[in-house]
Amino acid sequence: MARLFSILLILCFAFPYSGLAKIVDETEIDEKVREIAKTLRCTVCQTENIWESGAPLAHQMRDAVRERVIQGQSAEEIREYFHSRYGDYIMMEPPKHGMNWLIWLAPFILLLGGGILLWREVKRWVTRSPKPEAKVSPPLDEKSQRRIQQELNL
């Protein structure tokens, strides 16, 4: 009898709580998965990572990442696993070795090199250009000077 009563009591308290909204949130695992997934390329899409992609293979790769995160593997280990299976292609950017240095350094070399060349060329033009003759003219008053400066800037 007492048992029945206590069961009923528990039910009275439990029942209202089953209707309360549950606040869900991402777990630390979710965040880790996202972080790693964003660095792996979806192999059947064009430059999308497996986090963004809706392809089934991407979904399965995300699951594979999740499993490994749960097992406790580090981001580097997981990336290395995928790299061993799919090669450089699975990385979202060319790994910095060998011929790939070309593409990583080219923009800076082009900018620097181009800048230097341009600088030298402009300098050559400046030294070569005829200098405007120095003309002696009466100094202008403040207002006119300001006005002229303005017009010159436009």
Add this chain to the structure above:
Amino acid sequence: MTRTTQITILIVLLGLLSLFYQGLWGDPRHIPPILIGTKAPIFEGPDVESGEPLSSKKYQGKVILVNFWASWCQECKVEHNNLLKLYDEFKDHPEFIMLGINYQDEMPKARAYLKQYGSSFPHVRDVKGALAIDFGVYGVPETFVIDQKGVIRHKWIGPIVGDVYTNLTNKILTPLLNKSAPTI
């Protein structure tokens, strides 16, 4: 425009032209196999037809031909008869094992496919796509040959038809199997 500039422009344009021309005849979807020469992963899963657990561990020391397929894959249908023929040709060799891996599919559909098109060797179901990822698979069909030492010796993306078939049987499978051919 200086000579150097002219020559630079010419070189760039010609380089681009040759690149594009070569690019036209290459298949942008072809990815060079990087797993060749590496140890094949052990894989397991439920048998598609019986549901019993199947593991590649059982076949260590044999030459294993692994073929990834799916019921929704058109090119798989194209190669299916060739696969059956291939199995028939080599099944009597004691060291030859052929396994299919059913990829991104539903069990009933896979079973129906095998029923309709024929099945003579076992098929493992890749439950979560983990097997495919382990093999670096992008899609179907893809075929691998693993030697007696467990090393991946060959990979082919696409259906096994025509020259691909003959190459696989004559240049890949036969030499591997003859190495340990039973003494005549």
Add this chain to the structure above:
Amino acid sequence: MVIEIGHFSVVIALVLSAFGIVSSILALKTRNVDWVRVGRVSLTSIFILLSIGMASLIYSFLIRDFSVHYVATTSNSQLPLFYTIAAVWGGHEGSLLLWVFILSTFSTIAVWLHWRTQPTIMPYLIGMECLIIMGFLLLILFLSSPFDRLIPAPPDGKDLNPLLQDPAMVMHPPMLYMGYVGFSIPFSFAMAALFSGRLGEEWIKVTQRWTIFAWLCLTTGILLGGYWAYYELGWGGYWGWDPVENASFMPWLVGTAFLHSVMVQEKRKMFKVWNLFLIIVTFSLSLIGTFLVRSGVLTSVHTFATDPERGLYILIFVTTIIGIAFGSLMIRAHKLKSQVEMDSMVSRESMFLFNNLFFLVATATVFLGTLYPLMVETWQGTKVTVGPPYYNTVFMPIALGLLFLMGIGPYIPWRKASQASLKKNFLVPLVIGLLATIILFTLGIRSIFALAGAFVVGFSGAAICIDFGKISSLYSRRASVSFLKGSLSAFTSNQRRYSGLLTHVGVLVLVIGIIASTVYQTEKVVSLKVGDEFIIDDYRVKLERIHEVRGKNWSAQEGVFEVYEGDSLLTKLRPQKRVYDASQTPTTESAIYAKNMGHIFLTMPDVSPDGVAVARGVINPLILWVWGGGGIMGLGVLLNIFRPRKRDE
């Protein structure tokens, strides 16, 4: 029947385009104006014929004539009217026809518009445009015809790719093509100048409006594409450095460099060869972009079906045009050597040169990044990915440099800047830029991108605002009117300059939007049952219910999510998982709510049979500044095009 009329018209157009080239050559040889007139009639007739061709194709779509192969592959009977018309350019063949149709339209307008004022270059202009038209028509008629029949006709067509069934996607190709084609006009004028040897500045002045118009269309087209990607593809991003996106970005970059550089030619009559080079590169990139998209050389979310034969033809065609262009440049360039008079290293002229340097390096970077995978595959046999992380790293300094130049350029005088003027113009903006950086830093922001961005944006923005403020107050004081009225008179007093600066302001707004929405984006992916809620930033999102919805040619599972801020309900968002009837293609439809000029962006990528929904919420701060900035850029350009002509213009 109708489609055959269209087909026939296009065939005649092809013949006429060849004829147009011949008549132009004859005009030059015989120096007889009548031959030029014949050329003009040919070009105009081509326009009319291609209109008939387009019309017949549109008609076939509207009456759902599935015996036309192209109609059957890109539309079906359930497709709403609006998208049925869009389907005309939804596939490869139709989009090519659209390209050449716009080309013939613009060419004809150009010829008639400039007939009186530019008589001598007309044969070159007509000849060049006809050559390009002929190239496209050969491609269309022999390798990519939208006019082919499909016998027996299927009872219903396939579907237009559901991703394309969207308003922004409808406008995106026409806008983009108007941009590409728009640049063909200055290009043809440049070719005319090179061939004829009449290498004065007329061609620049005449084509200035075409250049700006083309730039406007291209910019709009690119932004529309970004906007579409943002809400349709469902991952809350608007630029993926996809090869096709890059193919449109490269001509834009060089086109912008060109647009700026011609100002030097206009003012100081210098850099003639350089400007010819720039427009040739701009248009060449449009053509190369066409090649990349349609040849199968690169795979992409966008690329049309691959076909090496077709690709080979396009390669030959594009090579011919580019070869002719660069060839004539190299041969004729020496005739153009102008005396370069540079008075100072620090001058408007040199600023424009550095502007060009940065734009060209940017273009080369994007070009290299896009082609690198192909290079590695062809010459090394391996595959690499050049994805957004690469571009973001490498592009950032270039972009920052450009923004900085954008700030100083307009305020450095022509010829020579004095120390005093430099100090006057830039001291305060420099301080403001530094202040902006410091403020952001104290707010806890540590991203280098954001901090450096704050500096250049603060600097450039301050430079523009202070200058305009000074001028406006000058005008308002002079006429004793309000500041607002003064700013209006200031604006119209030099509308060309200030509308340009308005476009720059638009760029700054866009950049702020990009920095904020990229660096400070938050994302949450959770699994919910009905009644559950999750928290993202300051908002509470609760799944109220999941139900089925039907549209004209699709059905969907829709999740109704209530978004709360505190206790007040902001809105109900309804993302969907849609399946289109005809193709059974699933799509994810996003739901967006604008708040504080940012977006609350919600998608529901998955719903399990037992009612567990996966919801993905993204907060994109200040994303409206991206589209708003684009709008301001466009407004600036429009105010430039439609400005009152001054006496000397």
